[in-house]
Amino acid sequence: MSLKKTFSADGKKCTVVFTVKKEAAQGAKSISIAGDFNSWSSTETPLKKAKDGSFSVELELATGKEYQFRYLLDGSRWDNDWEADKYIPAPFSSTDNSVVVCIENKNVPSAKKAAAEKPKKTTAKKAK
Numbered sequence: 001m002s003l004k005k006t007f008s009a010d011g012k013k014c015t016v017v018f019t020v021k022k023e024a025a026q027g028a029k030s031i032s033i034a035g036d037f038n039s040w041s042s043t044e045t046p047l048k049k050a051k052d053g054s055f056s057v058e059l060e061l062a063t064g065k066e067y068q069f070r071y072l073l074d075g076s077r078w079d080n081d082w083e084a085d086k087y088i089p090a091p092f093s094s095t096d097n098s099v100v101v102c103i104e105n106k107n108v109p110s111a112k113k114a115a116a117e118k119p120k121k122t123t124a125k126k127a128k
Contacts, residue, residue, distance in 0.1 A: 035069025
C-alpha cells in the first residue's frame with residue numbers, strides 16, 4: 001500500500017494516488033476506499049485493478065486538511081493503508097483509521113526546485 005501526493009501550483013489541490021499492492025490485496029477481486037472525502041461510502045470510490053495485481057485510484061482533495069480513510073476488500077474486509085501518514089482511533093469501533101495529510105510543507109523543496117537551486121561546481125585554482 002502506498003500514498004503518492006502531488007500539490008497543484010496554486011497550492012489549493014492535493015492529488016493523491018492510493019495504491020494497494022498485490023501482496024496487500026491478498027487475492028481480493030475488488031477494493032474500494034471509504035473516507036471523509038466520500039462520506040464514508042463503501043461503493044462510491046472503487047480502485048482499478050492493474051495487470052500486476054495491484055489496485056489504485058487517484059483523488060483530488062483540498063489542501064490544508066487531513067482525511068481519514070480505510071480500504072474495503074471484496075465488500076467484507078476492512079484494512080488500513082500500511083504506509084498512511086498516520087493512524088487515529090476510529091470513533092465508532094475499536095480499530096484505527098488511516099490518515100492522509102494534505103498539507104504541503106513549504107520548507108521542504110520539491111525535487112525539481114532542489115535540483116534547480118543546487119549550487120554549481122566551481123573549480124578552484126591552486127595557489128602557486
